[in-house]
Amino acid sequence: MKGILKGLGVTFSTFLRKPVTIEYPDERKVLPIRQRSFPVLTWDFDHDEPFCTGCNVCVRNCPVDCMTAVMKDNPKYAEGTSNRRKIVDKFWIDYARCMRCNICVEVCPFEAIVMDNTWAGHEHSVYDRRDLHMDIDELTKVARSGQLVHPFRPQDNIEALERKAKGEEPPPPSFVGGRPEDRQRQLERIARGEPAAIQEREPEKPKAAASAAAAGAAAAAGGAAEVLSESKIRAKRMRAEREAKAYLDRGEPVPQEILDRIEYYKNLKPGQPAAAPGAAAGTGAPAGEVLSGTNPDGTMRFPPGIGIGPKGDPNSYEKVRARRMRAERQFKELTEKGEPIPEELAKTLYELGSDLAPGGSIWQTLAAQGGGGAAAAAPAAGGAAGAAKSGAWTPPPGVGTGPKGDPNSFEKVRARRMRAERRAREALAKGEPIPEDVIQTIKELGGTLPEGVE
Numbered sequence: 001m002k003g004i005l006k007g008l009g010v011t012f013s014t015f016l017r018k019p020v021t022i023e024y025p026d027e028r029k030v031l032p033i034r035q036r037s038f039p040v041l042t043w044d045f046d047h048d049e050p051f052c053t054g055c056n057v058c059v060r061n062c063p064v065d066c067m068t069a070v071m072k073d074n075p076k077y078a079e080g081t082s083n084r085r086k087i088v089d090k091f092w093i094d095y096a097r098c099m100r101c102n103i104c105v106e107v108c109p110f111e112a113i114v115m116d117n118t119w120a121g122h123e124h125s126v127y128d129r130r131d132l133h134m135d136i137d138e139l140t141k142v143a144r145s146g147q148l149v150h151p152f153r154p155q156d157n158i159e160a161l162e163r164k165a166k167g168e169e170p171p172p173p174s175f176v177g178g179r180p181e182d183r184q185r186q187l188e189r190i191a192r193g194e195p196a197a198i199q200e201r202e203p204e205k206p207k208a209a210a211s212a213a214a215a216g217a218a219a220a221a222g223g224a225a226e227v228l229s230e231s232k233i234r235a236k237r238m239r240a241e242r243e244a245k246a247y248l249d250r251g252e253p254v255p256q257e258i259l260d261r262i263e264y265y266k267n268l269k270p271g272q273p274a275a276a277p278g279a280a281a282g283t284g285a286p287a288g289e290v291l292s293g294t295n296p297d298g299t300m301r302f303p304p305g306i307g308i309g310p311k312g313d314p315n316s317y318e319k320v321r322a323r324r325m326r327a328e329r330q331f332k333e334l335t336e337k338g339e340p341i342p343e344e345l346a347k348t349l350y351e352l353g354s355d356l357a358p359g360g361s362i363w364q365t366l367a368a369q370g371g372g373g374a375a376a377a378a379p380a381a382g383g384a385a386g387a388a389k390s391g392a393w394t395p396p397p398g399v400g401t402g403p404k405g406d407p408n409s410f411e412k413v414r415a416r417r418m419r420a421e422r423r424a425r426e427a428l429a430k431g432e433p434i435p436e437d438v439i440q441t442i443k444e445l446g447g448t449l450p451e452g453v454e
């Protein structure tokens with residue numbers, strides 16, 4: 001009896017206690033400042049742009065290789081609304097791989113990245129791990145919305161405690177920008193009719209030299225062509241190629257003017273004027289053209305589904321292949337259920353050269369329009385692959401079509417080509433003849449032979 005009364009006493013005492021649980025997600029505990037979730041990018045409200053310059057310091061120091069950053073020239077620098085000559089163009093973080101080690105925050109020289117210490121940084125539940133690939137818009141969302149109230153860096157807290165123990169003045173606060181009060185000042189500027197970014201200085205005046213577009217037009221009209229150094233030619237050509245890539249990333253056609261500029265600076269030689277360029281050759285095959293593995297200007301034509309951008313770019317080999325495989329998986333799932341294929345999915349399969357595209361892939365269509373077997377009759381010396389007699393497209397030299405890990409995969413074929421080109425350069429540097437097998441490999445894989453070697 002005594003034991004029963006003791007047990008009831010414990011029960012009643014527990015029953016009368018105040019509950020320690022809360023009703024999540026309707027209620028949330030206040031997270032401590034030291035709490036860290038996943039890294040996010042901070043936003044500079046004074047200049048209305050990210051603090052990140054795309055310097056890749058965090059990318060190089062990431063122990064799990066989950067980050068990718070791309071840098072570009074900052075257009076706001078010329079406008080006088082920013083002091084950053086370079087700015088981040090694209091930024092990706094794979095939260096599925098991130099281990100929240102805080103190293104990226106410690107090494108960043110611009111206070112551009114911080115570990116999210118809000119509830120928004122924790123609630124990332126998804127059904128597909130691929131949805132945890134965050135781009136720059138998603139990474140700056142927390143800072144842009146004013147939710148990042150107390151950006152925290154552990155090293156600053158340690159330094160503050162050390163100075164306090166020594167009786168010294170505390171260090172200046174870190175992350176001086178990107179706080180809600182900075183966002184409020186920006187909103188007040190906009191309410192007064194002022195621009196979102198502060199005008200730091202007068203906009204730069206255009207240089208006296210004619211623009212690249214005007215130079216291309218003057219050359220095409222028979223006027224005096226530019227005479228530039230090699231570095232200037234390369235810089236102008238790369239600028240035009242970046243403009244063309246911006247159009248392609250937006251899914252828009254590249255204006256002919258930009259294509260003319262690219263072709264013009266490709267033909268321009270250092271120290272001497274170039275002949276007036278013709279219309280720039282496009283990368284696609286027009287209707288009725290015999291399908292082949294090279295463009296009219298002799299450059300390699302990459303088939304749809306094989307990205308040619310750098311690693312991490314949306315047009316990279318890995319990301320293009322992922323989009324094609326995702327579309328093919330959706331196609332198979334819908335087919336098994338007997339449901340109709342959406343027009344958008346059919347278009348994606350077609351544009352990425354998938355054999356599952358309803359009505360045939362883009363290369364099958366072009367092969368039929370170009371006559372199929374006519375391309376196969378192209379001279380072998382050109383190294384151009386074309387449409388086989390069966391109508392199937394044969395990829396150009398140097399583009400492996402096998403799966404990853406296969407000897408004929410894109411990566412392994414490219415590695416063999418680069419190895420052969422390196423051996424050829426080393427042989428020339430030593431004054432030795434290039435082995436015949438090396439020359440043959442370079443030719444077969446569409447590589448570039450050193451000058452003077454046939």
